[in-house]
Amino acid sequence: MRAVLFKSEGAVQVGEVPDPTILAPGDAIVRVTRSAICGSDLHFFHLKAPVEPGDVMGHEGVGVIEAVGDGVTSIHPGDRVVVSFHACCGTCWFCRQGETALCEKGRIFGAGLFGGRLAGTQAELVRVPYADVNLLVLPETIDDDRAIFLGDVATTAVYAASLAAARPGETAAVVGLGPVGSLCIQALFAAGAERVVALDRDPARLALASAAGAVTVHVDERNPEMALAALTEDRGADVVIEAVGHPEAFASALDVVRRGGRIIVAGMYAGEVTDLQLGVWWARALDVRFTGLCPVHSWWERAAALLADGSIDPMPLISHRLPMEEAQAGYAAFDRREATKVLLAP
Amino acid sequence: MARFITQEWVDAYVEEINASQEYLAAAAEWEGDIAFLIQAEPDKGVPADVWAWLDLQHGRCKDGRIIDAERAAGAAYGITAPYSRWKDVLEDELDPIKGMMQGKLKVRGDLPTIVRQVRAATELVRLTGLVKTEFPDEV
Numbered sequence: 001m002r003a004v005l006f007k008s009e010g011a012v013q014v015g016e017v018p019d020p021t022i023l024a025p026g027d028a029i030v031r032v033t034r035s036a037i038c039g040s041d042l043h044f045f046h047l048k049a050p051v052e053p054g055d056v057m058g059h060e061g062v063g064v065i066e067a068v069g070d071g072v073t074s075i076h077p078g079d080r081v082v083v084s085f086h087a088c089c090g091t092c093w094f095c096r097q098g099e100t101a102l103c104e105k106g107r108i109f110g111a112g113l114f115g116g117r118l119a120g121t122q123a124e125l126v127r128v129p130y131a132d133v134n135l136l137v138l139p140e141t142i143d144d145d146r147a148i149f150l151g152d153v154a155t156t157a158v159y160a161a162s163l164a165a166a167r168p169g170e171t172a173a174v175v176g177l178g179p180v181g182s183l184c185i186q187a188l189f190a191a192g193a194e195r196v197v198a199l200d201r202d203p204a205r206l207a208l209a210s211a212a213g214a215v216t217v218h219v220d221e222r223n224p225e226m227a228l229a230a231l232t233e234d235r236g237a238d239v240v241i242e243a244v245g246h247p248e249a250f251a252s253a254l255d256v257v258r259r260g261g262r263i264i265v266a267g268m269y270a271g272e273v274t275d276l277q278l279g280v281w282w283a284r285a286l287d288v289r290f291t292g293l294c295p296v297h298s299w300w301e302r303a304a305a306l307l308a309d310g311s312i313d314p315m316p317l318i319s320h321r322l323p324m325e326e327a328q329a330g331y332a333a334f335d336r337r338e339a340t341k342v343l344l345a346p
Numbered sequence: 347m348a349r350f351i352t353q354e355w356v357d358a359y360v361e362e363i364n365a366s367q368e369y370l371a372a373a374a375e376w377e378g379d380i381a382f383l384i385q386a387e388p389d390k391g392v393p394a395d396v397w398a399w400l401d402l403q404h405g406r407c408k409d410g411r412i413i414d415a416e417r418a419a420g421a422a423y424g425i426t427a428p429y430s431r432w433k434d435v436l437e438d439e440l441d442p443i444k445g446m447m448q449g450k451l452k453v454r455g456d457l458p459t460i461v462r463q464v465r466a467a468t469e470l471v472r473l474t475g476l477v478k479t480e481f482p483d484e485v
Contacts, residue, residue, distance in 0.1 A: 223387045223428040259448060277457060283447045 002346065003056045003123035004327040006112070009047045010335075012057055014325050020119065020127035025071030028131030030063040030081060034144045035122045037330050037342040038085075038152060039178050039245075040268050044112060045331055048270055051112030057327075058344075059085035059109040061121030062138070062147045072131045080144075081135040083121055083128055084296040085109060085152040090133035100133075101293035108293075122327060124346045136300050141308045148343065149314040153179045154187075155303040156294040158312070160266040161187035163289055164239045166194075173197040173228060173237035174214070175253050177205035179317050179341050180266060181243030185212045188241075190311040197237060199224050199252065202337060208316055225255040232258065242267050247274045254286075262287040266294075317341045347478045349485075350436070351384050351396050353412050355477060360400070360410040362473045369473060370405035373466035377403055378455075381418035383426040391482030392429040423455035433481055436474045442467050 001020075007013045020029055035058050044051045051057075061083040068075055075081065088095050088103035095103050107129070110120020119126065128134050138147050149155075157180055166172040172193045174181045177200040188196050189212070198209035199217045206216040217227040228236050236258035242249050245267025251274070253263050263286065281288075306312040320342040322330045330342040348355035363369055379401040386395050397418040401408040418424060427435075431450050434440035443464050445451040453460060460467065 221388055223385055223430070226387060226390075226428050226430050229430075254449065255452075275454070277453065279457060280447060280449050280453075284449050 001124040002324065004058060004120070004324060004344070006044065006051045006053055006055045006057055008053065010045060012045065012328050012331055014327055017054070017056065017119075017123070020125050022067060022069045023127065024129060025069040026130045026132065027069040028072055028075055028128045028135060029066040029068075030061065030083060030126050030128055030135070031066045032061050032063040032121060032124060032126055032346050034062040034148050035324070035344045035346070036060040036148050037122075037327070037334050037339075037344065039180070039334070041110070041331070042335055043268065043270060044110070044114075045335065049112065049114040051114075055110070055112050055117075056120040056123050057110045058120035058122030059111065059115075060148055060151050060153075061109070061126055062144045062151070063126070065135075066125065068131060074132045075135050075137065079135075080138045082138055082147045082150045082300070083109065083126065084134045084136070084300070086115075086293055086296065087118060087129050087134045088297060090130055090297075095133075095297075098295060098298040100295040100297040102295075122324065122344055133297055136304070139304070139308065142304060145318060145343065146307050146314060149179075149183070150300050150303055150307065151296065152294070153341075154183050154307060154312055154314055155296050155300045156180050156266060156291075157183035157187040158190075158303040158306060159294045159299045160184050160241050160243070160264050160291055161191045161193075162299075163264045163291060164188060164191075164193075164241055164262065166191065166239050168192065168194060170238035171195045171197060171228070171232050173199060173240045173253075173256050174209075175199050175224075175240060175242045175249050175256070176244035176267065177202065177209050178243060179314075181241070182208055182212070182317055182340070183312060183314060184241045184243055184266070185209055185214045186312045187306070189213060190306050195231075197228060197231065199227075199256070205340065208340070211316070219252070224252055228256040235259070236261060238262070239264065245269050247272050250274060257286065260285045260287075262289065265290045314341070318343055321345065347480045349480045349482065350433070351398055351412070355479065356398055356400075356410040356412060358477045359474060360407045362476045363400075363407040363470070366469065366473055369466065369469040372469045373402065373405040373463065376405070376463055376466050378422035380423045380425060381413065381421035382432075383418065383424065384432050385426065385428040387429045390429055391485065423453065423460065426452040426454070429482075433483075435471055436479065438471070438475065442471055
C-alpha cells in the first residue's frame with residue numbers, strides 16, 4: 001500500500017509498505033478515506049520525539065472497515081468509522097475509569113517509539129488494535145471531513161472545555177488558536193461560557209475566532225495580560241486554556257489568569273522545562289490542570305453530538321485538501337503556519 | 347522631565363538613589379544587579395520591550411543603563427511586567443512586593459531574598475516619585 005513515511009528531519013515521502021494484516025483477534029483493518037496532519041505531527045516531523053525513516057506518519061483517520069479479527073464484536077466490515085488517535089485496551093483499571101489515555105497498554109498511531117510503534121493513519125490502510133474500543137461507528141449525519149476531527153482535535157477541545165467548566169459570568173481565555181484552540185472556543189460556548197477571549201498573533205486565526213463569537217486579542221498589538229485586565233476589572237481571566245504546548249504560551253496563560261483562577265494545559269509538551277515560583281503559585285492559589293492526552297473514547301460520543309447538531313463546526317478550519325502524494329507540501333504549509341488543517345486523501 | 351523609560355530617565359533615577367540617605371540605610375545589605383523588563387504595550391505608546399538595568403550594591407547604585415535582553419539575562423535578578431504595571435508601581439498604586447506575590451511583577455532570581463528587602467524596595471519605589479516623569483501614554 002501507499003503511505004506517508006518519515007524520511008528525515010523536516011521531510012516525509014510517500015512510498016510503498018506492506019499491507020497491514022490482522023495480528024490479534026481484536027484487530028481491525030480500516031481502508032482510510034481521509035487522514036489529516038495535526039500540530040502534534042510536527043513534533044515527529046522535527047524529530048522532537050523519536051521516529052525512524054520508514055515509519056508511517058499520522059494519527060487522525062476516517063475510513064471503512066475492510067476486515068476484522070475473530071474477537072471483534074461491535075465493528076463489522078463495511079462500517080464507516082473514525083479512529084481514535086491513541087489506542088487503549090479497554091479493560092485495564094485506567095480504561096475502566098474512563099481514563100483511557102492512561103491505559104496500561106496505550107499506544108499512539110504514527111508516533112514511532114514514543115507511541116509504541118503503531119503504524120500511522122496517513123496511509124491507504126491502517127491496523128487498529130482492540131478495534132471494539134478504538135473505533136467509533138459514524139452516523140450518516142457526520143461526513144468524513146467533519147468526522148476526522150472526532151478522533152483527536154474536536155474531542156480534545158470538548159474535553160478541555162469540560163475541564164475548564166466556565167461558569168455563568170466568568171471570562172474564559174484561550175491561548176493559541178491552532179485547530180484545538182479554535183475549537184476550544186466553540187466548545188466553551190457550547191458548554192455555556194458567556195465570554196471567551198482568544199489570543200494569537202495570526203490575523204486569519206483571530207478572524208476565525210471572532211466569527212465564532214470570541215473577543216480577540218492580537219498579542220503583538222496588545223499586551224495580553226493588560227488586555228485581560230481591562231476586560232475584568234484588573235483581575236484576569238477566570239479560566240484559561242493553553243492550547244499551544246510551548247513554554248511561552250504557558251507563561252502567557254500564567255500572565256492572563258486571575259488569582260484563584262484555573263489553567264487547563266491542553267497543548268502537548270515533551271522535553272520542555274520552565275521555572276516554577278512555588279510561593280507565587282501558592283499565593284495566587286492557582287489551579288493548574290494538565291490534560292495529558294485526551295481520553296478520546298470517553299468523550300468522542302459527546303463531541304459527535306455537538307458536531308451533529310452544529311454546536312461545533314470544524315469546517316472553517318480546513319485550509320488544505322491534498323492528495324496523500326502531496327503530504328510533504330502539506331507538512332511544510334502547516335510548519336510555516338500557513339495551514340490551519342490539512343486533510344489528506346489516499 | 348524625562349520620558350519613561352529612557353536612558354535620560356534612568357540617569358535621573360540613579361541620581362535620586364545615590365542622593366538618598368534613607369535608601370543607603372535600607373539597602374545596606376543588598377548586593378546584586380537587577381534587570382527590569384518593561385514589556386511592550388503598543389497601544390500605550392510602548393512599541394517594544396525595554397530592559398533597564400541597575401547595579402545596586404550596599405545602598406548605592408554603581409551604574410544604570412538601558413540594555414539589551416542578552417545582557418539582561420546575566421543580571422542576578424530580573425523583574426518583568428507590562429508597562430502599565432510599572433506605571434502603577436511608579437504612581438504608588440501597586441505595592442511592588444505585593445505585586446511580586448500576586449504575579450503582576452514576575453521575578454527571576456531568589457524571590458525570598460528580594461521579599462526580605464522590603465524596606466529597600468519600598469524606598470526604591472518612593473525614589474521613582476522624585477523623578478519628573480513623562481509617561482508615553484500621556485503624551
